[in-house]
Amino acid sequence: DTAVSQTPKYLVTQMGNDKSIKCEQNLGHDTMYWYKQDSKKFLKIMFSYNNKELIINETVPNRFSPKSPDKAHLNLHINSLELGDSAVYFCASSQGSNTIYGYTFGSGTRLTVV
Amino acid sequence: QKEVEQDPGPLSVPEGAIVSLNCTYSNSAFQYFMWYRQYSRKGPELLMYTYSSGNKEDGRFTAQVDKSSKYISLFIRDSQPSDSATYLCAIGANFGNEKLTFGTGTRLTIIP
Numbered sequence: 001d002t003a004v005s006q007t008p009k010y011l012v013t014q015m016g017n018d019k020s021i022k023c024e025q026n027l028g029h030d031t032m033y034w035y036k037q038d039s040k041k042f043l044k045i046m047f048s049y050n051n052k053e054l055i056i057n058e059t060v061p062n063r064f065s066p067k068s069p070d071k072a073h074l075n076l077h078i079n080s081l082e083l084g085d086s087a088v089y090f091c092a093s094s095q096g097s098n099t100i101y102g103y104t105f106g107s108g109t110r111l112t113v114v
Numbered sequence: 115q116k117e118v119e120q121d122p123g124p125l126s127v128p129e130g131a132i133v134s135l136n137c138t139y140s141n142s143a144f145q146y147f148m149w150y151r152q153y154s155r156k157g158p159e160l161l162m163y164t165y166s167s168g169n170k171e172d173g174r175f176t177a178q179v180d181k182s183s184k185y186i187s188l189f190i191r192d193s194q195p196s197d198s199a200t201y202l203c204a205i206g207a208n209f210g211n212e213k214l215t216f217g218t219g220t221r222l223t224i225i226p
Contacts, residue, residue, distance in 0.1 A: 033213070040122070040218060041122075041152075041200055041218060041219040041221070042216070042218045042219070043219075044216075045213045045214075048213060056213055090157055090158070092157075100146055100165070100206070102146075102148050102150075102160045102163055102204070102214070103160070103214060104160070105157035105158050105159065106157050107155075107156055107157045108155075108156070
């Protein structure tokens with residue numbers, strides 16, 4: 001029944017490792033997003049895909065690479081993890097590529113880099 | 115200047131009190147105004163959404179927008195301990211491929 005699901009929920013890894021986070025939505029939405037939430041709860045957009053096409057690519061280190069195999073899935077691969085990458089990463093989806101209807105968020109992936 | 119400013123709190127009020135949460139924004143082109151509620155260790159969930167100046171009510175929640183002052187508010191009446199969460203305002207526009215811009219969130223605790 002989960003509308004937007006992310007895996008894993010928790011990820012603890014060492015500096016320098018490469019890791020991936022997966023997201024799936026069953027709402028029939030055609031736009032998906034990755035947001036990063038820091039320790040002060042500030043949510044900042046990273047990427048957005050509409051029907052598998054990258055439409056928003058904020059200033060993010062190129063160690064972060066999103067991939068959308070179809071409109072229901074959006075993955076995030078992170079190379080050479082750094083301490084500053086520790087945060088909660090949220091996937092979200094929306095109907096259409098504008099903001100009029102708001103987003104539905106997943107429950108987040110808490111990444112800790114040690 | 116940040117696009118959206120929100121007092122991070124924390125804010126603690128006794129049960130039953132009226133809570134007022136506020137955000138200001140800088141760009142008058144923004145058209146859509148939302149409030150999200152985020153419980154600890156969960157994702158944000160959409161609470162209220164409006165696109166015009168004035169008030170919108172939903173149960174104990176009222177969203178207020180003043181576009182002339184670029185000021186949005188969320189009021190919670192008869193606050194309950196279950197309202198304890200972080201509240202994030204979010205604003206958006208409609209020029210095409212847009213993103214929601216979020217405030218930093220206000221952490222609210224309702225004391226029984």
